[in-house]
Amino acid sequence: MITAAQKPREEIFAMIRSYREAQRPRDFLQCLTVGCGGCASICMAGGQREILGLNEQLTEMARSAKVPVRFSSVTVERQCNPQFLEDIEDMVRDSDCLLSCACGAGAQHLGDRYADKPVFPALNTLFLGVDVDTGLYEERCRACKSCVLGQTAGICPLTRCSKGVLNGPCGGTRADGTCEVGNGIPCAWSSIYERMKNQGRLAEILEIKPPMDWREKGQGVLVQAGFEARYGRAGRG
Amino acid sequence: MILQIRRSPYNTRAPRACTLEPYPVRKKEARVSALERREHWLAKPRLPGLVFLFLLLGMACAGAPQTDATTSASRAASADATSSATKSPGPHRAITSVLYDAAQGPALRLCLLAAGLGILYRAWQFRRLTRALHRQPFARSAASRAARVPSAREVRRAATSHPVMKTASFSFHLFLFLVPLLLPAHNLILHRSLHVSLPSIPSPIADWLTMVVVALGAFFLARRILVPRVRVLSTAYDYAVLLLVLGPFVTGLMAYHHVSSSPWLMIAHVASADLLLLAVPFTKLGHMPFLIFSRFFVSGEYAWRQGRRAWGGSA
Amino acid sequence: MEAGQTGVGRQRVNGSTASAIVMHRIGRVLQRNRQMITLSLQACAHCALCAESCFKYVHSGRDPRFSPSYKAINTIGKIFRKKGRLSESEYQAVSSLAWESCALCMRCYCPVGISIPSLIACARSVCRERGIFPR
Secondary structure (H helix, E strand, O other), X not given: OEEEEEOOHHHHHHHHHHHHHHOOOOOOEEEEEEEEOOHHHHOOOOOHHHHHHHHHHHHHHHHHHOOOEEEEEEEEOOOOOHHHXXXXXXXXXXXXXXXXXXXXXXXXXXXXXXXXXXXXXXXEEEEEEEEEEOOEEEEEEOOOOOOOHHXXXXXXXXXXXXXXXXXXXXXXXXXXXXXXXXXXXXXXHHXXXXXXXXXXXXXXXXXXXXXXXXXXXXXOOOOOOOOHHHHOOOOOO | OOOOOOOOOOOOOOOOOOOOOOOOOOHHHHOOOOOXXXXXXXXOOOOHXXXXXXXXXXXXXXXXXXXXXXXXXXXXHHHHHHHHHHHOOOHHHHHHHHHHHHHHOHHHHHHHHHHHHHHHHHHHHHHHHEEEOOOOOOOOOHHHHHOOOOOHHHHXXXXXXXXXXXXXXXXXXXXHHHHHHHOHHHHHHHHHHHXXXXXXXXXXXXXXXXXXXXXXXXXXXXXXXXXXXHHOOOOXXXXXXXXXXXXXXXXXXXXXXXXXXXXXXXXXXXXXXXXXXXXXXXXHHHHHHHHHHHHHHEOOOOOOOOOOEEEOOOO | OOOOOOOOOEEEEOOEEXXXXXXXXXXXXXXXXXXXXXXXXXXXXXXXXXXXXXXXXXXXXXXXXXXXXXXXXXXXXXXXXXXXXXXXXXXXXXXXXHHHOOOXXXXXXXXXXXXXXXXXXXXXXXXXXXXXXXX
16 A cells, blocks of 8 residues: 655645745635545545644644635545546636645646646655554555565565665674664565575575666556457557 | 564664564563654553443442431332322332332342443453554654654544534533432442442532433434434434433432322332443443443554554454 | 356345355355454444544535445445345445445544444455455
8 A cells, every 4th residue: 555644734835835926816825635535544644634634734824824825625535546536626626726635646647637726745655565553554565566575485675675685685784683774674684584494495595586677767557467458558669 | 593682782772673574473572662652641551441340339339228218319219108108008019119129129239240241241252353463663764754743633633523522422421420420319328338438419410410411312312313324323222222321310300309209210210220231231332341442452543542452353 | 156057056045146155155254253243233322423534425415325334334234134145236235335435444433443444344355255346
């Protein structure tokens, strides 16, 4: 699930304030805060509850800075799916700018759909993570497009190793099993070793994995299996 | 050989190292203070179930049949019993006073016992449905450290419930428990049987609070009938339980104000209180112990403290 | 389950055919979650305080059929009471409640502490066993 965190309130307010000062369509600026009921809600960054609190605080900041901005809110099921963005068309028409509380994908999608209104992101998208506990989320995946979890006993070396090395520890593991980088980060390759040993697959750790192919750095497109007839194949050129 | 969890020798301020093994982790290592937690005044461990049982046991002491009448209610009851005796001597008098003594004595004790056992059963069920959480320390990267931490006020501010409903519910439940415990009439009975009593509030105030309880109950009834999102959920069961809860309070009010001289009023009062006690663990009134258990023990967004358990136990 | 399969026991359940294996699997799902479902549905005070915390309820113009307690009671409550033996149209209604009315964003606020998403997730599992999936 995509994990995101809210930007500092001051940063959000500065974006809206500079837009207001640049353009004055009427005597106040109507800003619509759009929440997301998907990943942003689950990681408690951009759900209905959060955008209500955000609007309260932004209204307070606007009042004290004497910037005439009004905030309204709506939460859609997901901002990454076009059908859910159709419901709010009338609200967007009455607003001057949009504040998107979804991940980067959702914020861009909102901007694609309603291209004549500026879309300001309220969240910093952090990573693909798991819910360890309520309010605690840990990164597990970096979407590198070539998953090696099968060879590393389910621990992603790209994400959980500070250097992202693919073939064994770098030699900087400290005596207690933490990474030499510090902060108590466990050495991923120590843990991979332990787990492979527990699973009886220690011989496989000696197989060398080729380096990651970072050539395809452009925008990723996926045509899922079975839909090639509908959309053609995805590929370069 | 699993990596030992040891304090890092290089940086004493860093959180302890951990393996990437999933839980279960040995219990004493799970108590790590490196985790962020919302400090809450309820964060100290409490035993709300035992507190609840203690309250019930306190009311159990009212179970002894009284010998001479000094409270207004019991005076009224015995006066009514004797007056009805002069009106219709013989079997009628025996029945009402026998019923009254039974309702106040053995029946009350039985219902309290059943209620206590029922709550313990619910607690056991609840424990079976949850599993202990074993938390591991985690390393914070620079990016997540820079993320803005919401203030405590913001965290608590939520669309949880309407302020009117919140106040009504809180005061209803507060007086629901306080009034029977602090009523002078009940405390006199308690004193007679166990020679201890809780402090009492003056009778006029108790009278007023009972009226508040009944008024709030009427508010809940109106809400159940008029508000659409509650009406769509309501069944006859909900209305019946609400009337059951209000029963002791209404009959108590009527007895205090001597509305009727019939001895059946006091019998109705004690019998409805018995039924209410019996109903607590076995009907939707069990939402009260469930609330205490889940808010104290289950980790979640609205938990009152960090929470040591999570949903998902052995079936 | 295709009609042409052999060796699979069938039984008519409320006018619709569902193989015995499917009903057995549904029974296992319900049995595994039996305590959680009964305790949650019994503890539900029908107070509807969860409604305001559901963004779908708010977004639909406060339609009471989107309140989380309504969704839970009318999906898993119905399934559990009838032990999984619902008709095809009832299963369609349950699945539309479980998938279209609920995003499983896990933010519902129950003052009592009932885990409503667990109940909806259980209802979804039962519908999946039955062969009904979100469109």
